[in-house]
Amino acid sequence: MAKVLKVDHIGVAVKSIDEAAKFWEGILGLKIVAREEVASQKVITAFIPCGDSEIELLEATSEDSPIAKYIEKNGQGIQHVALKVDNIVEALEELKAKEVRLIDQAPRGGAGGASIAFLHPKATGGVLLELCQRD
Numbered sequence: 103m104a105k106v107l108k109v110d111h112i113g114v115a116v117k118s119i120d121e122a123a124k125f126w127e128g129i130l131g132l133k134i135v136a137r138e139e140v141a142s143q144k145v146i147t148a149f150i151p152c153g154d155s156e157i158e159l160l161e162a163t164s165e166d167s168p169i170a171k172y173i174e175k176n177g178q179g180i181q182h183v184a185l186k187v188d189n190i191v192e193a194l195e196e197l198k199a200k201e202v203r204l205i206d207q208a209p210r211g212g213a214g215g216a217s218i219a220f221l222h223p224k225a226t227g228g229v230l231l232e233l234c235q236r237d
């Protein structure tokens with residue numbers, strides 16, 4: 103049985119990471135520690151550690167990026183919640199066995215070398231839920 107360990111991070115869609123940093127760093131005094139382009143998702147991610155969890159800022163690199171589409175529809179704001187699991191392969195198998203609707207049938211590479219997979223919001227009561235495993 104795969105275990106959910108904690109809230110790993112909260113994904114926030116922003117138009118500009120530099121603009122958003124004025125609040126998260128300038129006002130709150132937090133620090134962006136990792137900024138990375140994830141080409142497959144057409145986003146730049148910036149991780150901000152906050153206690154035992156992190157805030158992930160997501161900026162689109164293209165108009166057909168999922169983040170650009172999200173902002174177009176909903177405006178800037180919380181886009182997903184990520185839960186850290188101890189074994190993402192097992193977790194996905196268990197979810198499939200329970201007929202939970204998945205966006206990713208298999209783990210794929212996310213920022214920072216993590217393995218990630220998204221569950222469909224229709225299966226979670228409206229939350230785009232990311233599972234992630236970091237080794």
Ligand code: ZN
Pocket residue numbers: 111112113158182184232
């Ligand atoms: Zn994420």
